[in-house]
Amino acid sequence: MTDLPEMHMLYTCPFCWKVRGLVEHIGLKTEYIQINPLKQKKQLAFADGWKKTPVWRDADGTVVVDSTPIMKHIDSKYNDGKLTVTGDGPAEERAAKWAEWLDTNLSKATIPILYGSLFSALRTTTRVSKLEKFGFFSKRLYAWMGFPIMWGFIARKRVKKDGRSPKQLWHDLLDEWCGEIGQAQFFGGVSPDLVDFIAFGYMRSISPYPQFSQLRDHQAGFAWYQRVEATLQA
Numbered sequence: 001m002t003d004l005p006e007m008h009m010l011y012t013c014p015f016c017w018k019v020r021g022l023v024e025h026i027g028l029k030t031e032y033i034q035i036n037p038l039k040q041k042k043q044l045a046f047a048d049g050w051k052k053t054p055v056w057r058d059a060d061g062t063v064v065v066d067s068t069p070i071m072k073h074i075d076s077k078y079n080d081g082k083l084t085v086t087g088d089g090p091a092e093e094r095a096a097k098w099a100e101w102l103d104t105n106l107s108k109a110t111i112p113i114l115y116g117s118l119f120s121a122l123r124t125t126t127r128v129s130k131l132e133k134f135g136f137f138s139k140r141l142y143a144w145m146g147f148p149i150m151w152g153f154i155a156r157k158r159v160k161k162d163g164r165s166p167k168q169l170w171h172d173l174l175d176e177w178c179g180e181i182g183q184a185q186f187f188g189g190v191s192p193d194l195v196d197f198i199a200f201g202y203m204r205s206i207s208p209y210p211q212f213s214q215l216r217d218h219q220a221g222f223a224w225y226q227r228v229e230a231t232l233q234a
C-alpha cells in the first residue's frame with residue numbers, strides 16, 4: 001500500500017471510467033491498480049465479497065465499492081462535497097433521478113455499440129485483449145473466446161430486443177440527456193457536477209474504440225462531452 005488512495009480497476013470497464021473522470025477533474029493523485037480480468041475475484045478479495053470493479057481504497061484502508069457511491073465518497077472526502085447536490089429540495093431530487101436514469105440507461109448502451117455486430121465485436125475484443133492486463137496465454141485466449149461470448153450470447157440478444165441500431169440507441173439517449181441540460185453548459189449549470197461525470201464516464205468508456213465516431217456524430221452530445229473534457233486536469 002502507498003500513501004495514495006487506490007483504485008482497483010479494469011481499463012475498459014465503464015464504471016471505472018466514471019470514477020476516473022471525477023478523479024481527473026479534481027486533480028486527486030490516485031494509484032490506479034489494473035487488475036487481471038481473469039483473476040478478478042482473487043485480486044479483489046480484500047473488498048469483502050464484492051467482486052466487481054471499481055473498488056476504491058483510501059490510504060487509511062477504508063474500502064468503498066460501487067461506482068456511484070465511490071464518486072460521492074471521493075467528492076465528500078477530497079473535494080468538500082462541492083459536486084454533490086445536497087438537501088431534500090427539487091435540485092437534489094433532479095440529481096438523484098438523473099443519476100439513476102444514467103446508471104440504468106447509458107450503462108446498458110455500452111455493450112451494444114461495442115459488441116452489437118460481428119465486426120465491431122471482433123474489433124472490440126482484440127482491443128480489450130491489448131488494453132487489459134491479461135497474462136500471456138489468457139490475452140490470446142480472450143481475443144478468441146471473448147468475441148463469441150460477448151457478441152453471440154450477450155450483445156446480439158440485447159440489440160434484437162431493443163430493435164434500434166446501437167448508434168440510434170445512443171443518439172436517442174443523448175437527445176434525452178441534452179434535452180434535460182437545455183440551454184445550460186452542463187447538467188450542473190455553469191460547471192459540471194457529479195451527474196455530469198456519471199454520463200461523461202459512460203460516454204468516455206467508448207473513446208478507446210473506433211465506434212466512438214458514432215457518438216461524436218451527435219452534435220449537442222459531443223459538444224457537452226468536450227466541455228466536460230476541458231475541465232479535466234492533466
Ligand SMILES: N[C@@H](CCC(=O)N[C@@H](CS)C(=O)NCC(=O)O)C(=O)O
Pocket residue numbers: 010012013014015051052053054065066067068
Ligand atoms: N454497479 C457496479 C457495477 C460494476 C460492474 O459490473 N463491473 C464489471 C466490470 S465492467 C465487473 O466487475 N463485472 C464482474 C462481475 O460482475 O462479477 C458499479 O457501478 O460499480
